[in-house]
Amino acid sequence: MGIETWIVIALVVIAVVYVIYVYNKLTSYRTQYENGFAQIETQLKRRHDLIPNLVNTAKGYLEHEASVLKEVTEARAAAEKAVDAAHDRPGNAETMDLLSRAESALTSGLGRLNATFEAYPDLKADANMRQLSEELATTENRVAYARQAYNDLVQKYNEYRRSFPPVVIGGLVGHGEDAQLLEFEDSETIQKAPEVSF
Amino acid sequence: MDFREQQDLARRQTRILVALYVLLLIAAAAAVGGLIWLALILGEQAQAAQGAGASRAPMPDGASWQAFAWAAGLTGGGILLVTLFRWFTRSDGAKVARSLGGRELTGAGETDLTPTERQYLNIVDEMAIASSLPRPRVFVLDREAGINAFAAGTRPENAAVAVTRGALEQLSRDELAGVVAHEFGHIANSDIRLSVRVAAMVFGFTFLFFVARWWFHVGVGPGRQDARLRIAMLVGAAAIALVGLLTVFFGRILQAAVSRQREFLADASAVQFTRYPDGLKSAFEKLKGGASSRVESDAAAEMNHAFLFRAGGARLFDTHPPLEERIRRIEGQG
Numbered sequence: 001m002g003i004e005t006w007i008v009i010a011l012v013v014i015a016v017v018y019v020i021y022v023y024n025k026l027t028s029y030r031t032q033y034e035n036g037f038a039q040i041e042t043q044l045k046r047r048h049d050l051i052p053n054l055v056n057t058a059k060g061y062l063e064h065e066a067s068v069l070k071e072v073t074e075a076r077a078a079a080e081k082a083v084d085a086a087h088d089r090p091g092n093a094e095t096m097d098l099l100s101r102a103e104s105a106l107t108s109g110l111g112r113l114n115a116t117f118e119a120y121p122d123l124k125a126d127a128n129m130r131q132l133s134e135e136l137a138t139t140e141n142r143v144a145y146a147r148q149a150y151n152d153l154v155q156k157y158n159e160y161r162r163s164f165p166p167v168v169i170g171g172l173v174g175h176g177e178d179a180q181l182l183e184f185e186d187s188e189t190i191q192k193a194p195e196v197s198f
Numbered sequence: 199m200d201f202r203e204q205q206d207l208a209r210r211q212t213r214i215l216v217a218l219y220v221l222l223l224i225a226a227a228a229a230v231g232g233l234i235w236l237a238l239i240l241g242e243q244a245q246a247a248q249g250a251g252a253s254r255a256p257m258p259d260g261a262s263w264q265a266f267a268w269a270a271g272l273t274g275g276g277i278l279l280v281t282l283f284r285w286f287t288r289s290d291g292a293k294v295a296r297s298l299g300g301r302e303l304t305g306a307g308e309t310d311l312t313p314t315e316r317q318y319l320n321i322v323d324e325m326a327i328a329s330s331l332p333r334p335r336v337f338v339l340d341r342e343a344g345i346n347a348f349a350a351g352t353r354p355e356n357a358a359v360a361v362t363r364g365a366l367e368q369l370s371r372d373e374l375a376g377v378v379a380h381e382f383g384h385i386a387n388s389d390i391r392l393s394v395r396v397a398a399m400v401f402g403f404t405f406l407f408f409v410a411r412w413w414f415h416v417g418v419g420p421g422r423q424d425a426r427l428r429i430a431m432l433v434g435a436a437a438i439a440l441v442g443l444l445t446v447f448f449g450r451i452l453q454a455a456v457s458r459q460r461e462f463l464a465d466a467s468a469v470q471f472t473r474y475p476d477g478l479k480s481a482f483e484k485l486k487g488g489a490s491s492r493v494e495s496d497a498a499a500e501m502n503h504a505f506l507f508r509a510g511g512a513r514l515f516d517t518h519p520p521l522e523e524r525i526r527r528i529e530g531q532g
Contacts, residue, residue, distance in 0.1 A: 039327065134313065137371070138320035145328035148473065 231270030281402030291351025376478030383467030406442030
């Protein structure tokens with residue numbers, strides 16, 4: 001065989017190795033953001049689990065505010081469904097959007113509930129309620145931090161995927177689309193959750 | 199800011215320091231060896247001057263060089279051994295925290311936690327998520343009324359964080375979160391390992407004091423040396439002690455300078471984790487407003503570099519930058 005043939009073979013081998021390298025890197029980044037989403041999921045579940053407790057504790061004091069409690073309970077149910085949907089397809093634009101809207105609704109419901117509590121000093125003094133409020137505050141923070149970590153990982157994946165040449169190779173090997181960031185409408189409120197005063 | 203990058207930087211800094219250490223070690227070993235060599239030459243001259251050469255065989259050729267090699271080798275080896283002794287100790291964060299009077303909070307099945315302790319545990323869990331680190335072991339220093347905190351442990355897997363009772367009582371949730379985030383910054387940036395190693399290297403040179411003391415004893419001790427040799431030995435002992443003093447002195451200053459840089463870095467990491475600079479800033483301002491950061495425990499002096507604020511000690515060897523400067527940098531970042 002002539003030297004030209006060897007050069008062609010060498011180039012092909014280099015190209016194949018490079019494609020494998022890019023594919024592995026993309027897949028590793030995807031696994032990372034999927035793990036990042038699993039973290040958010042854990043923390044969102046923790047949040048959802050706290051709400052029945054909160055509603056039950058508040059019920060005794062808030063007999064005339066049943067509508068707010070009902071709203072929170074319903075928002076929680078919707079959010080749980082959204083988490084389940086997102087669980088199967090993390091990073092997907094549609095499920096992330098649904099999750100973002102459901103969690104935002106839950107956050108604003110909780111915000112209204114907090115505002116209601118202001119009128120009930122007995123409830124604010126309740127030992128059980130104080131502990132719940134700390135649990136809620138820490139959970140909001142955990143959700144926020146887990147979301148930051150997830151978004152950082154998604155950003156890393158997207159940036160690499162869009163760079164050249166991965167942008168060409170990615171489309172061929174099942175990495176043709178950006179992963180979706182998870183933004184909550186009231187992310188500002190979530191960040192500030194520790195200031196919630198019961 | 200990328201932690202991988204920061205950890206690489208810490209590793210690079212360690213390598214530079216190790217290179218500096220090796221140079222100093224060679225210099226110190228050569229200095230001691232040279233003094234021995236000089237003493238032998240002087241001794242020979244003294245004997246020759248007294249005319250004692252006739253009654254004793256003259257020193258064989260190369261004996262003074264052999265003495266030089268032995269002295270230099272023993273000194274270098276001694277410094278190295280003392281360093282290695284410290285290099286690998288104090289690796290376990292929980293042990294360090296206990297030695298400072300820390301009480302562990304496990305957060306698993308403890309029912310008698312106060313609300314602030316519960317909050318502290320929650321904050322640690324939050325920061326573990328924010329920093330993507332395993333959760334360290336958590337301690338409270340019950341006997342300390344000042345506001346302070348530290349991280350210990352040379353690897354994330356054996357790390358511990360501790361805060362004083364004063365910090366739990368006097369800081370708000372946001373402030374405590376900033377403080378805990380700062381300690382996580384130390385863990386994430388491998389600061390504890392770096393400072394342990396720098397301290398070990400500085401400590402190694404204290405071996406020179408043993409050498410100096412030994413020379414001194416030989417110099418004044420009984421023997422058949424003449425006065426000139428005795429004086430030479432004493433001068434040699436003083437010279438070795440001086441070399442030791444200088445290396446330890448500059449080592450301490452270097453150690454403090456490294457520590458101050460790592461404090462800034464940990465502050466920056468804290469802001470990155472919490473995305474909320476006001477918490478740590480407000481804790482600093484509380485300190486500036488007159489709250490104490492003093493740590494009473496005797497073991498604290500050696501651990502000064504690990505604390506959030508200075509636990510005490512002199513200004514030149516300060517392991518922490520001034521509060522105003524730290525606040526200014528956090529503001530610039532936020």
